[in-house]
Amino acid sequence: xxxxxxxxxxxxxxxxILIQTTFxxxxxxxxxxxxxxxxxxVYLALxxxxxxxxxxxFVLGLTLDVIGGDFIGLSALSKTVSGFVAGYFYNEEKMEQxxxxxxxxxxxxxxxxxxxxxxxxxxxxxxxxPFWRTLFxxxxxxxxxxxxxxxxxxxxxxxARGDRVLLR
Amino acid sequence: xRRLFLIVQQFREYFLLALLVVASVAFMAENDNQQIRRIRAxxxxxxxxxxxxxxxxxNFFQIQRENEVLRQVNLNLADEVNQLREARLENLRLRxxxxxxxxxxxxxxxxxxxGKSLYLLRNTITLHAGxxxxxRVGMPIVTDAGLVGKILATSPAYSIGQIVLNRDFRxxxxxxxxxxxxxxxxxxxxxxxxKNVPKTLDVKVGDxxxxxxxxxxxxxxxxxxxxxxxxQQPGSLFQRIEIENAxxxxxxxEVFVMKFQPDSARMQLELRARR
Numbered sequence: 001x002x003x004x005x006x007x008x009x010x011x012x013x014x015x016x017i018l019i020q021t022t023f024x025x026x027x028x029x030x031x032x033x034x035x036x037x038x039x040x041x042v043y044l045a046l047x048x049x050x051x052x053x054x055x056x057x058f059v060l061g062l063t064l065d066v067i068g069g070d071f072i073g074l075s076a077l078s079k080t081v082s083g084f085v086a087g088y089f090y091n092e093e094k095m096e097q098x099x100x101x102x103x104x105x106x107x108x109x110x111x112x113x114x115x116x117x118x119x120x121x122x123x124x125x126x127x128x129x130p131f132w133r134t135l136f137x138x139x140x141x142x143x144x145x146x147x148x149x150x151x152x153x154x155x156x157x158x159x160a161r162g163d164r165v166l167l168r
Numbered sequence: 169x170r171r172l173f174l175i176v177q178q179f180r181e182y183f184l185l186a187l188l189v190v191a192s193v194a195f196m197a198e199n200d201n202q203q204i205r206r207i208r209a210x211x212x213x214x215x216x217x218x219x220x221x222x223x224x225x226x227n228f229f230q231i232q233r234e235n236e237v238l239r240q241v242n243l244n245l246a247d248e249v250n251q252l253r254e255a256r257l258e259n260l261r262l263r264x265x266x267x268x269x270x271x272x273x274x275x276x277x278x279x280x281x282x283g284k285s286l287y288l289l290r291n292t293i294t295l296h297a298g299x300x301x302x303x304r305v306g307m308p309i310v311t312d313a314g315l316v317g318k319i320l321a322t323s324p325a326y327s328i329g330q331i332v333l334n335r336d337f338r339x340x341x342x343x344x345x346x347x348x349x350x351x352x353x354x355x356x357x358x359x360x361x362x363k364n365v366p367k368t369l370d371v372k373v374g375d376x377x378x379x380x381x382x383x384x385x386x387x388x389x390x391x392x393x394x395x396x397x398x399x400q401q402p403g404s405l406f407q408r409i410e411i412e413n414a415x416x417x418x419x420x421x422e423v424f425v426m427k428f429q430p431d432s433a434r435m436q437l438e439l440r441a442r443r
Contacts, residue, residue: 057188
């Protein structure tokens with residue numbers, strides 16, 4: 001990866017973290033907030049492969065843990081595994097097709113589900129909250145909301161792809 | 169090594185995932201919240217269950233170590249048992265001696281036997297009691313069983329005792345039942361002899377021999393032993409009387425020295441009469 005590209009991705013990452021930790025709560029529905037970081041992880045996995053996505057998941061998760069400050073390591077674990085799972089779908093030849101189609105949404109849904117299962121299975125330990133109820137109430141709804149939100153980048157990717165096709 | 173490197177290279181995604189998961193778990197373990205406490209509890213339960221399930225599989229090194237520990241414990245316990253047994257036996261001996269001390273009318277000095285010879289012609293015992301304790305030459309040595317001998321030499325802390333099993337030992341004795349007098353001596357072997365007893369006098373196997381009033385060294389009535397055999401020797405005026413000693417010299421460990429001194433007035437009178 002070139003240095004300029006790396007800086008660009010780093011800046012986008014920082015902006016996304018800020019959005020996730022500050023602005024997304026304003027569009028929460030019934031206390032459920034979409035996970036922009038998962039969207040970004042899926043994108044990174046499709047663009048750069050499994051290793052990059054796994055490392056990015058760990059770094060992003062740990063950063064969120066440090067900012068949140070209540071359970072260091074939980075997001076790092078769930079997002080590391082999410083990045084790893086998303087990386088399975090890396091295919092250099094079909095990358096742009098996947099990013100610009102419903103596949104991105106389906107993949108986001110799957111990765112978000114994996115993320116939430118890991119996250120809530122640990123989060124509910126020692127509390128009165130029943131796992132399945134919590135997973136359904138918060139995990140599945142977050143997955144649904146994040147999946148819905150994944151349409152926004154799809155539009156962006158498909159437009160960029162269309163432009164590139166037109167330019168050829 | 170190269171093969172290992174190739175394996176790592178081939179499965180690098182999985183190794184990376186494992187590494188990062190371990191790092192995440194390590195970060196999580198640093199927290200001290202209810203989730204971590206619960207997970208720790210679950211972990212302990214799972215590990216315990218697994219250990220319980222696998223407990224039938226012997227761990228060679230653990231067994232070896234356990235064996236060493238058990239051997240050491242066994243040694244210590246055996247030593248302790250030995251000491252307790254010794255203490256019990258000592259307790260029994262001391263109780264017997266104490267009983268004797270309470271019944272005897274003479275003052276006695278307790279002494280531990282720290283050395284003895286039994287297979288010479290002039291056998292002695294070494295006592296850990298000396299002049300500082302009041303031991304003097306000539307004092308009788310006894311146990312609850314009977315006469316042991318007399319003090320031969322003393323030092324401030326130790327003394328040497330001449331025992332019955334000594335060729336130089338002599339003691340005036342009598343048969344308790346028939347009041348027949350004689351002299352106790354030892355000429356080697358298991359038994360002492362009661363000498364100078366005419367053939368006509370009444371001595372039977374099983375009779376008890378004890379010190380007599382004629383002795384100026386030993387108080388009367390101290391048990392010496394039991395008559396083991398009486399033989400009429402042809403061509404001799406006297407009987408051969410073998411005495412089984414009352415004291416077991418092989419197991420002698422504690423004795424009393426009697427503060428019995430010869431009566432000097434009596435000795436002087438007897439000496440004068442002989443002259």
